[in-house]
Amino acid sequence: MAGLEQTPSSVNAASGYAHPELLVETDWVAEHLDDPSIRLIEADEDVLLYEIGHIPGSVKLDWHVDVQDKLARDFVNQQEFEALLSRWGISNDTTIVFYGDKNNWYACYSFWLFSMYGHAKMRIMNGGRTKWEAEKRPLTKVVPQITPTTYHAQPADESLRAYREDVLAGLKNPGRRLIDVRSPQEFTGELLHMVNYPQEGAQRGGHIPGAKSIPWGTAANTDGTFKSAEELRQLYGDKDITPDKEVVTYCRIGERSAHTWFVLTKLLGYPRVRNYDGSWTEWGNLVRSPIEK
Template sequence: MSEYAHPEALVDSSWVADHLNDANVRLIEADEDVLLYEVGHIPGAVKLDWHVDVQDPLSRDFLSKEGLEKLFAKWGISNDTTIVLYGDRNNWYAAYSYWLFTQYGHKNLVLLNGGRAKWEAEGRPYTKEVPHFEETTYHAEPADESIRAFRDQVFAGLKDENLRLVDVRSPQEYSGELLHMVNYPQEGAQRAGHIPGAKNIPWAVTANADGTFKTVAELRDIYAAKDVTPDKNVISYCRIGERSAHTWFVLTRLLGYENVRNYDGSWTEWGSLVRSPIER
């Protein structure tokens, strides 16, 4: 993993196994399938339910700075704790969590390369025991939204020749052939298609069969083929921002792109906006 722009953003399963009893390491499992944690999880891991734990209860937004401080304090996380994120779906929601926690300034964040699937494939231990930690005091920074895109920025970017929109959904979603993903009614939109000018680079093409990330050379070729290069401003999107956060991680942490934002409103917002331009 040393070839990546920021190799410190990844750890492998052996590293995790060696640090299961490290008091300064906190494992967080963030799954698309929220029931997997109860089936079994890496010993010492806490469960992050994205539908509940990091959502504002009223506004379509994330939890506040104070909300994150309470959540981390409950999990026994201090400002110098190394947070190891992992999950199913090649780390969809783990990457989403990484992106969110980066906004609030946590420095020691890593992804388990290969996520839950890699840990399972190697026959490493699971437990159903839910850990409990002594509550800490945590101080988050005000949210740095320079890595987050909003719809007005996307509208403005439609006229920016240096901006590259990256639609990380499946080709069927991108083309407009598929409007609603099966089993994802909460991610519905009024119209199908993609944002004008967006390049379709499905998030999954960046991963190997075992869930680990592809090499730097392979990743560079994938994005260069669609003219998504380091000199461009990039906005990634999907339906609600979790798959596009995975792409944000690849571009910023593995390839070292400096100007990448994740549009978490994504197609659920854009596909229902009155008079928003759409291509098919």
Template sequence: MADIRTAIFDRKTEASAETGEYLSASSGYAYPDVLVETDWVAEHLSDPAVRLIEADEDVILYEVGHIPGAVKLDWQVDVQDHINRDFIDQQRFAQLMNRWGITNDTMLVFYGDKNNWYACYSFWLFSMYGHTKIKVMNGGRTKWEAERRLLTREVPHYEACVYHAQAPDETIRVFRDDVIFGLKNPGRRLLDVRSQQEYAGELSPTAEYSHEEAQRSGHIPGARNVPWNSAINEDGTFKSAEELRRIYSCQDITPDNEVVTYCQIGERAAHSWFVLAKLLGYPRVRNYDGSWTEWGNIAGLPVEK
């Protein structure tokens, strides 16, 4: 099938000889190798050691057009266990990777819409399953499309392989009881990354995201509010480390504290987890993926507005 766009910008920047990422030397990120730029992706479209994974909030975008060679991660289908309201187990994760022709040595690069909202969510989830060769394309679909780079509707086919999955490492995840237990912990910071209106309880819990229902509005007592998209530039890329540190420190979200991020179902919170843990190097950051959909529906749990 014909490509939707064929223009690829020829940008020449210095590349790291070891990792191949195009990143500003002045970014100041703690782990700059978790990001790759669009230039790098364009040069690795035919690299068999790299697998592009598109993870969108709007799951039909992939069919509209995607980066050549990219597979589609449907967050509503591929990684959710709807019976247990949890993520897929170790065996099903291995089956997913086998289906995409991914081995334990394959470099995975996530990208998507909404400023890489679900791309970072996927990065967090795949981190739990122990796949270490994972990166996010800085700027996501927004930047790729703005640069009029190649998109296609052709769905790639990869030969099935054998992937050895690990049991989930949930040290980067936090559950409801731990959140309750930590409400009076002075060394913990709860970070609500939803909009200011959601945080203040000024929006109906289902006003914006009908699939994320909660009976009550507001926020968890003591939580600070830094909306997830505060970390993003207009072009969809991440702000510099200096800017990010300033944004979070204004709400006393500092690396000496344990930080627990949450939103409505944990996806936006995973984006902020990525910023804090990977770009800024905060040593103790966990994502409460039960988030407000769980907290706002449980009788007896305190709420602030």
């Protein structure tokens, strides 16, 4: 393999993205299904999709099980992360390609988490499951047989993550921008929790004071691919979300906002973006937390 950066099917520099090498197209993935240096990871919002059919050779990342702490509301620690990747046959030199349903919502969430633990070689399959299925590419129910490895992660990079104290302290910072990536109904407080996720509910509806409403899905085309760099710059620039600002994204538990984090940091090259994964499930339940409607 000559390397991802040299492949003609990757999104090339003409796209205008800051890091076009972090996206690969479906045809490139189809050509590299048997490449031992690559591990495909499917991360879906609908955790049953993998069993219905997945890209040959891919493994399933179940966000409810694989990367959640079993007791606290937090992610797995460094040792547990190492054990997970070792079980999936991933080494530090493996190129991971994430894909999933719903505009790669959970695929980008996974990219964000794996970035915190320092995995260097990662890509998103542009368009995710939606595009792969629309092109009638092969799916299988066969779970790959994998030889375990010994993976070594870095300590979690906390600079990618915002906590409630950070958000609260930044409310009076004129250089800080908050992006609420939820639906308009969640932003206004009309909707307390999404229908399928009552466990993500909050006692209060609304949004964090000063937050800009930019729903995460507006960054994607109807086929699940990311919008062009020009369209994305206009989408965020029109709301005064510019590269010179410090930016914090949030949703309900941080998964949709990780999609926006990926767009801002990897596609547009914003240097200071953090994902507040406590998000509204935490903020809307905090005693005396300031809220706007």
